[in-house]
Amino acid sequence: MAATLTITPATARRFLALRHYLAPPRSLPVGREGILAVFEQFGSIQFDPLEVAGRNHDLVLLARVPDYRRELADALLYDERVLYETYNKGLSLVPTADLPWFRITWDLNRAAKDGGVFDEHAELVQELLERIRADGHLSSTDIAPREAIDWYWRPTNQVRAILEALAQAGILGIARREGNRRIYDLVERLFPADLLAERPPEPEQYRFKLLTRYRAHGLLGTGGQAEVWLGTGPGGTFRGERRAELLEAGEIVPVTVDGLRGERHVVTAELSLLERAEREVAAGDPPGGTTPGAAFLAPLDPLVWDRGFLRSLYGFDYLWEVYVPAAKRRWGYYVLPLLFGDSFVGRIEPRIDRKAGVLRVVGLWWEDGFDPLATDGFIEAFAAALDVHRRFGGVERVRLPKTAQSRAIAAEVRERIG
Known part of the structure; x- marks a missing residue:
């Protein structure tokens, strides 16, 4: 040293x-x-x-x-x-080339949400993912609002909250923003496969x-x-x-x-x-x-x-x-x-x-x-x-x-x- x-x-x-x-x-x-x-x-x-x-x-x-x-x-x-x-x-x-070094952020969110919000709203999670797989980019305004759920600072439309949760877990990514509206897509459509596959040790x-x-x-x-x-x-x-x-x-x-x-x-x-x-x-x-x-x-x-x-x-x-x-x-x-x-x-x-x-x-x-x-x-x-x-x-x-x-x-x- x-x-x-x-x-x-x-x-x-x-x-x-x-x-x-x-x-x-x-x-x-x-x-x-x-x-x-x-x-x-x-x-x-x-x-x-x-x-x-x-x-x-x-x-x-x-x-x-x-x-x-x-x-x-x-x-x-x-x-x-x-x-x-x-x-x-x-x-x-963050530079996309550094994505493997930030996988821990997605992984921790995924682990927390798999036993929480993803289980509690499993049908909506499946519906949103199927819609994106079939039709491509999606934002919360493309689907009729659902009942609000508790979400961080204040109650939020379920669709918006679940899309955000899927992005935090590294299942979806942000394809683009239109003002403050986020348009999501599957991460495998947004990032190179080799970057998504690379996982350096957590430490x-x-x-x-x-x-x-x-x-x-x-x-x-x-x-x-x-x-x-x-x-x-x-x-x-x-x-x-x-x-x-x-x-x-x-x-x-x-x-x-x-x-x-x-x-x-x-x-x-x-x-x-x-x-x-x-x-x-x-x-x-x-x-x-x-x-x-x-x-x-x-x-x-x-x-x-x-x-x-x-x-x-x-x-x-x-x-x-x-x-x-x-x-x-x-x-x-x-x-x-x-x-x-x-x-x-x-x-x-x-x-x-x-x-x-x-x-x-x-x-x-x-x-x-x-x-x-x-x-x-x-x-x-x-x-x-x-x-x-x-x-x-x-x-x-x-x-x-x-x-x-x-x-x-x-x-x-x-x-x-x-």
């Missing part, structure tokens, strides 16, 4: 900006090549269907891939099928899934909130054994950050990038050696997974408040972290209003001590990020909040993007 490395907080921040393709943002190749580079780096990207400012995976990619459009990821998912939907840290998009699958967490974040530790480790095995002891195997195999290297508690880990293949970050910081160079850029990060972007680490390393407090009652929110409904260079400088709540043709920024919150108008290069970078989001949303105008400071910012932005 490699010796523990020690780095400064400034090096940690620079390294994370570099390895997240945010120094500068939107610097990857355009289109398919850039999207697949992100998946190669992160292993998976969380999926969330809410589309206030863009779906979560769209926002992750928009921050990194120039001229990104949602149709590009949809084509990789539903036409080429080089990506697919499964559960990693929550519902995620190896869990080790692979654990490694995807370190690949996605870049500097994860061993603790933090439980949601970071969802799906990586039954408990902390088991996960610790898999982590020890990754260390022994030389896949990850232990790192400590000066002044921060606990040991963290870097993927071994990124040690050269860590050295580059150290050199840049020592030389006083800007992130990536170029003019800093601004990016609006997705609420489930891997960089913001570990909220305690965000507070410790950046002094930045972030919580996605979409499920927090309005009266209890500190910021807003769908607020995104705002990164400039290798620092978090604020929060922004953009909403795409296609009917009115406007990207509405309904809230801006700057970090204490940060002056957007007095910070060299920020307004240019902020205007560019707004324009990227405007074009992604397919709208013509940008509207900022009607506060004195925001009016001054808006005037500067208009000079740059109209």
Whole structure:
């Protein structure tokens, strides 16, 4: 096992900006090549269907891939099928080539449902599978609704629930989405037979899934909130054994950050990038050696997974408040972290209003001590990020909040993007 490395907080921040393709943002190749580079780096990207400012995976990619459009990821998912939907840290998009390493997710769901919902609704299960075998793709709206059953957050139409359960168990897959409507088909029609037949040993699958967490974040530790480790095995002891195997195999290297508690880990293949970050910081160079850029990060972007680490390393407090009652929110409904260079400088709540043709920024919150108008290069970078989001949303105008400071910012932005 490699010796523990020690780095400064400034090096940690620079390294994370570099390895997240945010120094500068939107610097990857355009289109398919850039999207697949992100998946190669992160292993998976969380999926969330809410589309206030863009779906979560769209926002992750928009921050990194120039001229990104949602149709590009949809084509990789539903036409080429080089990506697919499964559960990693929550519902995620994963390279189809990695399907064997995620079989455990299907297998555990299948085992649980065979003695539960599939037995309780055996006739409907058989009816749906026979219909799909005979007629092909099927969604819950293609069959008359049945009586609702208890299902996760609330009672749900039986047809929709059973189709979802069959997909969770790896019997069906998502052939495509039309808005939030899922169209299902048999997995054997969607994925190559050799991938479906391959079954690595369970401990190896869990080790692979654990490694995807370190690949996605870049500097994860061993603790933090439980949601970071969802799906990586039954408990902390088991996960610790898999982590020890990754260390022994030389896949990850232990790192400590000066002044921060606990040991963290870097993927071994990124040690050269860590050295580059150290050199840049020592030389006083800007992130990536170029003019800093601004990016609006997705609420489930891997960089913001570990909220305690965000507070410790950046002094930045972030919580996605979409499920927090309005009266209890500190910021807003769908607020995104705002990164400039290798620092978090604020929060922004953009909403795409296609009917009115406007990207509405309904809230801006700057970090204490940060002056957007007095910070060299920020307004240019902020205007560019707004324009990227405007074009992604397919709208013509940008509207900022009607506060004195925001009016001054808006005037500067208009000079740059109209």
